[in-house]
Amino acid sequence: MVISGKTRVFGVIGDPIEHTLSPVIYNAAFEALKLDCVFLAFKVKSDGIAGALDGIRVLNVHGLNVTMPHKEAVIKYLDEIDPMAKFLNAVNTIQNKNGKLLGFNTDGIGALNALKANRIDPKGKKVLLLGAGGAARAIAYTLASQAGELAILNRTLQPAEELSNLLKQAFKKKITAGTLSPTTIKAYLVGADVLINATSVGMKPNANQTSVQPEWLKHDLAVMDIVYNPIETTLAKDAKAARAKVISGVEMLIYQGAASFEIWTSCKAPVEVMRKAALNHLQKV
Numbered sequence: 399m400v401i402s403g404k405t406r407v408f409g410v411i412g413d414p415i416e417h418t419l420s421p422v423i424y425n426a427a428f429e430a431l432k433l434d435c436v437f438l439a440f441k442v443k444s445d446g447i448a449g450a451l452d453g454i455r456v457l458n459v460h461g462l463n464v465t466m467p468h469k470e471a472v473i474k475y476l477d478e479i480d481p482m483a484k485f486l487n488a489v490n491t492i493q494n495k496n497g498k499l500l501g502f503n504t505d506g507i508g509a510l511n512a513l514k515a516n517r518i519d520p521k522g523k524k525v526l527l528l529g530a531g532g533a534a535r536a537i538a539y540t541l542a543s544q545a546g547e548l549a550i551l552n553r554t555l556q557p558a559e560e561l562s563n564l565l566k567q568a569f570k571k572k573i574t575a576g577t578l579s580p581t582t583i584k585a586y587l588v589g590a591d592v593l594i595n596a597t598s599v600g601m602k603p604n605a606n607q608t609s610v611q612p613e614w615l616k617h618d619l620a621v622m623d624i625v626y627n628p629i630e631t632t633l634a635k636d637a638k639a640a641r642a643k644v645i646s647g648v649e650m651l652i653y654q655g656a657a658s659f660e661i662w663t664s665c666k667a668p669v670e671v672m673r674k675a676a677l678n679h680l681q682k683v
């Protein structure tokens with residue numbers, strides 16, 4: 399990679415940010431397409447958001463990913479935000495278009511494209527979503543327009559209920575909410591086509607945890623776990639053993655990154671290169 403006076407700068411802001419995979423994934427993509435671009439990680443504290451976004455305009459940073467805990471806080475500094483980001487009240491992608499900052503949320507489309515790339519089309523399907531946090535909300539919004547039925551189970555009932563009520567109004571679909579428990583998961587899995595874990599259960603250092611008993615999984619179920627560290631979660635292992643179709647968290651990570659990349663560059667993202675870079679990096683850490 400040769401950095402010149404013309405190199406376009408991209409980055410991610412968050413806190414903590416040290417463990418982000420984004421520079422590895424995007425720089426591999428830039429290199430593969432021979433784009434004169436570089437991607438960096440910036441640790442920005444909550445009281446530094448206004449300054450960071452001013453800096454982006456002034457320094458002409460072309461695009462930015464936004465991660466925890468700033469996805470909501472950046473909104474008031476943007477010039478425009480797209481309808482999905484507005485609904486979610488969370489922005490994970492900023493495009494600097496000639497000094498105008500545009501906000502997007504690519505988490506939902508990332509999940510949908512990860513499913514589709516793995517030959518799972520949620521159209522008309524019965525989907526069970528575990529979680530009602532930031533990522534789950536984005537996935538729910540995107541899948542609500544596609545799925546036949548959507549059930550949202552969360553450890554804390556209130557956010558699941560609020561989300562399902564909002565989505566019901568917006569999409570006029572059968573959308574239900576419940577408390578995440580062994581009883582509800584088992585019951586909702588009966589007749590389900592797609593199960594998505596969008597909780598942090600199973601993430602390192604608690605890699606042996608799962609909310610789903612192995613015996614509830616079956617071969618005609620598609621299982622996506624958005625946890626990507628470890629690469630293969632306990633849920634994914636159990637689903638594989640049940641001969642279910644498994645889509646790993648790396649897929650969602652890659653496809654949401656691909657969607658951001660395409661917003662910024664208008665080039666088709668080299669998904670294969672991005673996946674390889676992410677997997678290589680994850681295998682090392």
Ligand code: ATR
Nearest residue numbers: 529530531532533534552553554557596597598599
């Ligand atoms: P993200 O941005 O990754 O979605 P988040 O917004 O903090 O992160 O959401 C984390 C999700 O994991 C939430 O649905 C959370 O449930 P609560 O709303 O009840 O907190 C869920 N979660 C975290 N730890 C969990 C656990 N031990 N058991 C079940 N759900 C858990």
